[in-house]
Amino acid sequence: MSNDEYFAHFKSQIDAMFVRCKENAPNFDVTFEAFASSVNNTLQRFRDASAEAPATQAESEALLEKIHADDLFLAIACASGNERAWWDFDQQYRSYIESIAKYLSKTEVDASDVTEIVYTELYGTRVVDGARVSKFATYSGRGSLRGWLRTVIWHSLVDLHRTSHDEVSLDEMTENIGEGAAHATFVVEAPGGEGEMMQQIERNRYRQATITALDSAFASLESHEKLLLLYYHVERLTLNEISRLVEPADSPLRNWFQQRSGKRSGEDSTRTHESTVMRWLNKCYAKISQRFRAELQTDSGLSSREIESCIELAMEELSETSVFKNLSA
Amino acid sequence: MGNKEQSMQDVETQRLLELYFAAVSEPSSRIADESTRHIDTDTLAAFVESSLSLRESEPVVAHLVDCGFCRKTSAELIRLQNEFSAEPVRDVVRQGESSKISQVLSSLLEKLLGTSDATVFAHEETDEEKEKSKKEDSTEKK
Numbered sequence: 097m098s099n100d101e102y103f104a105h106f107k108s109q110i111d112a113m114f115v116r117c118k119e120n121a122p123n124f125d126v127t128f129e130a131f132a133s134s135v136n137n138t139l140q141r142f143r144d145a146s147a148e149a150p151a152t153q154a155e156s157e158a159l160l161e162k163i164h165a166d167d168l169f170l171a172i173a174c175a176s177g178n179e180r181a182w183w184d185f186d187q188q189y190r191s192y193i194e195s196i197a198k199y200l201s202k203t204e205v206d207a208s209d210v211t212e213i214v215y216t217e218l219y220g221t222r223v224v225d226g227a228r229v230s231k232f233a234t235y236s237g238r239g240s241l242r243g244w245l246r247t248v249i250w251h252s253l254v255d256l257h258r259t260s261h262d263e264v265s266l267d268e269m270t271e272n273i274g275e276g277a278a279h280a281t282f283v284v285e286a287p288g289g290e291g292e293m294m295q296q297i298e299r300n301r302y303r304q305a306t307i308t309a310l311d312s313a314f315a316s317l318e319s320h321e322k323l324l325l326l327y328y329h330v331e332r333l334t335l336n337e338i339s340r341l342v343e344p345a346d347s348p349l350r351n352w353f354q355q356r357s358g359k360r361s362g363e364d365s366t367r368t369h370e371s372t373v374m375r376w377l378n379k380c381y382a383k384i385s386q387r388f389r390a391e392l393q394t395d396s397g398l399s400s401r402e403i404e405s406c407i408e409l410a411m412e413e414l415s416e417t418s419v420f421k422n423l424s425a
Numbered sequence: 426m427g428n429k430e431q432s433m434q435d436v437e438t439q440r441l442l443e444l445y446f447a448a449v450s451e452p453s454s455r456i457a458d459e460s461t462r463h464i465d466t467d468t469l470a471a472f473v474e475s476s477l478s479l480r481e482s483e484p485v486v487a488h489l490v491d492c493g494f495c496r497k498t499s500a501e502l503i504r505l506q507n508e509f510s511a512e513p514v515r516d517v518v519r520q521g522e523s524s525k526i527s528q529v530l531s532s533l534l535e536k537l538l539g540t541s542d543a544t545v546f547a548h549e550e551t552d553e554e555k556e557k558s559k560k561e562d563s564t565e566k567k
Contacts, residue, residue: 239471331500348482
């Protein structure tokens, strides 16, 4: 199906969305062309999201139903500089933006700076081909305008932080598990006498086997399982926070976990409790444990006793500070 | 394997993972690397609200596993969402006075951009509004 045919199929649905928005905000001066262009871009991105399986018409129709049309209408009007839209936006969102800026910033001055930066970015100071580029033009209506603003504020705060610090350590802003994991090794101490040297060689063998097995066990998980573990253990999201993330019935994370446990997508519309998230985590632990032990047994050829030694050694050495060295630079 | 034994093994695995993650996430690089492509604002915001479909989420989740910066951002956004979920949406107070709106927005832009940008909004005024503004101006002068 050509692009034109694809978009033509949804024209009446987009038309109906536009009419509703126009009724709600008649003074925004948004044209149907501008509105349809934005929605069509979203449809295009949606269709191209997976090269393996292009979106079906039913999926695209469902996507259109979920678009926050009034938020999108407001954003398009603000992007084009409509004063009534800016007035409405300022009335509805200024205090929200200020609250978040205050919550995230260390000082009142920082909060005020962030609010100003956000407004400037939203309005747009960069001019490309004679047209002002407003940040609003990047909003698609896939999520709420509030959620989008939270992200814009967060990024503004990070940018503000970066301009005032030449280097931002990963401790402060981020971690990079994928990079680090590939280069992790245990500390290797210098051996003493011959007996000690033999013991050291054996320990080093166990160390290497343990690291390889841990890397391999983590790599064997599916992406959503890895993300759950990383959110819980690295980003320190609580069970409550994760359960609220997966609360919507059509949450992709929730559906992946439910599919694996035999439930159909969207079948269980009740609230996802913390105990459910804990159950998912336990399944991940069981998978890792199984894979970890199997890897040590088959690939490294270790006996059950040696595997227990590996685990003891890992516990003992990983507990010490800086046990992993030579991480990627 | 008995429940007790499984439970002990889970705790052991949990501990092992904790230590493993802590060790491999030591500061190892700087985020000043501009060459890294991150998830765009719109997609990340929609993901945190669970607004993306399964097919759209797949590449996002895969990226979040590998990219510490985007994952950290998404985690902070999840916290923010929970923190501000109860914040009420403000109603727009319709005052029906375009000149006031222009004044407010012009002063806002002046503050933000450092220039008087009243002209940005002036083109939006209808003839009727322009006439009204003129009258207001002349009244003020008197």
